[in-house]
Amino acid sequence: MAKASVSMVKVTDVYESLQESLKLCDGLAGLNLKDRILIKPNIVSWDFDLPFPPYGVVTTSVVISALVRILSEHGFSNLTIGEGALPMLSPDGDVVYEALGYKTLQERFGVKLVDFNKEEFVTTDYGDGFKLEIAKQALEAEKIINVPVLKTHNQAKVSLGIKNLKGCLSKKSKQSCHGVGDEELSRMFPRIIDKLPVALTIIDGLYTLEKGPGPTGKAFRKDLLIASRDPFACDLVGAAILGYPAKEVPHLNHYANSHGCSLEVSDYEVTGESVADHQEYVTYDWEWSETDTGPVGFEKRGITGLAIRKYDSSLCTGCSVQYNPMLILLSSAFKGEPFPNVEVVSGKQQMAARGFDKTVLFGKCACHFNKDNPNIHKAIPIWGCPPDLEIFVEVLAHEEIKCDYNEYISFRNYLFGRYKESEGFNLADWSVK
Numbered sequence: 001m002a003k004a005s006v007s008m009v010k011v012t013d014v015y016e017s018l019q020e021s022l023k024l025c026d027g028l029a030g031l032n033l034k035d036r037i038l039i040k041p042n043i044v045s046w047d048f049d050l051p052f053p054p055y056g057v058v059t060t061s062v063v064i065s066a067l068v069r070i071l072s073e074h075g076f077s078n079l080t081i082g083e084g085a086l087p088m089l090s091p092d093g094d095v096v097y098e099a100l101g102y103k104t105l106q107e108r109f110g111v112k113l114v115d116f117n118k119e120e121f122v123t124t125d126y127g128d129g130f131k132l133e134i135a136k137q138a139l140e141a142e143k144i145i146n147v148p149v150l151k152t153h154n155q156a157k158v159s160l161g162i163k164n165l166k167g168c169l170s171k172k173s174k175q176s177c178h179g180v181g182d183e184e185l186s187r188m189f190p191r192i193i194d195k196l197p198v199a200l201t202i203i204d205g206l207y208t209l210e211k212g213p214g215p216t217g218k219a220f221r222k223d224l225l226i227a228s229r230d231p232f233a234c235d236l237v238g239a240a241i242l243g244y245p246a247k248e249v250p251h252l253n254h255y256a257n258s259h260g261c262s263l264e265v266s267d268y269e270v271t272g273e274s275v276a277d278h279q280e281y282v283t284y285d286w287e288w289s290e291t292d293t294g295p296v297g298f299e300k301r302g303i304t305g306l307a308i309r310k311y312d313s314s315l316c317t318g319c320s321v322q323y324n325p326m327l328i329l330l331s332s333a334f335k336g337e338p339f340p341n342v343e344v345v346s347g348k349q350q351m352a353a354r355g356f357d358k359t360v361l362f363g364k365c366a367c368h369f370n371k372d373n374p375n376i377h378k379a380i381p382i383w384g385c386p387p388d389l390e391i392f393v394e395v396l397a398h399e400e401i402k403c404d405y406n407e408y409i410s411f412r413n414y415l416f417g418r419y420k421e422s423e424g425f426n427l428a429d430w431s432v433k
């Protein structure tokens with residue numbers, strides 16, 4: 001059997017490099033001119049209220065624009081761009097598409113723009129009683145071109161093509177992917193692709209991101225495009241570039257087992273650049289204290305009286321996006337005195353421990369899971385799915401924990417500002433000329 005082919009191209013000019021990349025992997029071969037083609041970028045979230053650095057977080061518009069232009073030049077005319085960003089934490093899809101320059105693609109090439117969150121979802125049966133609500137537009141596409149980002153993920157290790165398809169799910173199904181036991185994240189989302197006609201994956205590696213998937217991670221310029229008609233092969237090479245052999249990535253293991261794929265890079269044909277030349281380990285996770293009381297940075301600052309249990313994979317993206325800000329807010333409350341013996345739990349399986357005077361239940365799931373927990377002396381429920389940070393500040397203030405929301409705003413400014421002086425970081429990559 002012929003080896004699946006993956007192309008890897010160093011980006012000089014995005015349009016020319018993408019053409020080269022598609023030529024090397026014969027990327028357009030599976031498409032017919034009349035196909036309804038859905039292009040699926042990664043726009044996990046966006047923010048207009050506070051500074052939002054998209055580097056390594058959101059698919060660049062220059063790659064999407066080059067792709068649309070190439071498809072159009074080849075005569076493909078039935079093109080749609082669709083995404084379902086995090087509901088409640090992202091602005092309306094239309095406004096984001098405008099900011100990303102997609103409206104220009106609509107005018108110039110007749111591309112349709114779809115916000116999955118505003119459209120119909122279809123309950124889709126995967127067998128074994130497993131069902132997911134998938135965007136009708138994704139199910140009805142004849143071909144999907146998946147355009148994820150080359151980034152790490154603090155729960156899944158890497159977030160590439162297979163993971164990017166989670167954006168095709170309804171909010172409810174996105175959340176159900178973050179289950180426990182047999183429904184654990186790494187077993188759930190690799191199944192999404194089985195009902196979707198993914199014909200081509202293009203990993204946008206203009207930037208890469210450590211401690212992803214959101215903007216609290218740190219981005220690096222990488223200038224790579226990785227493409228393949230085989231979605232697993234593409235992810236396997238992307239993972240290798242980030243420093244993760246596929247066998248060490250649980251969801252790639254599950255996918256390989258259920259589809260009979262090899263986990264060895266040597267069993268795939270990589271054309272263009274070599275993996276060895278671009279492989280560079282990118283950290284995926286935050287360091288935590290050995291006693292599971294909080295990030296290592298809290299220990300270093302001498303913060304005591306506070307035990308924040310490390311997030312697990314049952315925490316879905318909504319709560320994950322709020323988790324880091326929650327840490328910043330708690331850190332802002334530290335003025336040299338110990339916290340009043342507080343524990344913080346989150347997600348769907350963290351049982352609050354004995355011995356704390358106050359227990360913060362971060363998010364609806366933690367509130368439900370601990371509702372009859374006899375270990376809790378005083379519960380501080382932060383309801384919400386995901387919880388609201390301003391409510392978090394307000395509720396904790398009643399417990400003599402004075403978080404400062406302005407410090408969170410400063411942190412967001414810092415995240416954005418740290419790229420200003422960095423060479424190669426260009427916000428114009430999220431615009432269409």
Ligand code: SF4
Pocket residue numbers: 175314315316317318319347348363364365366384385386387
């Ligand atoms: S509360 Fe958080 S973990 Fe629970 S479903 Fe909502 S977003 Fe997910």
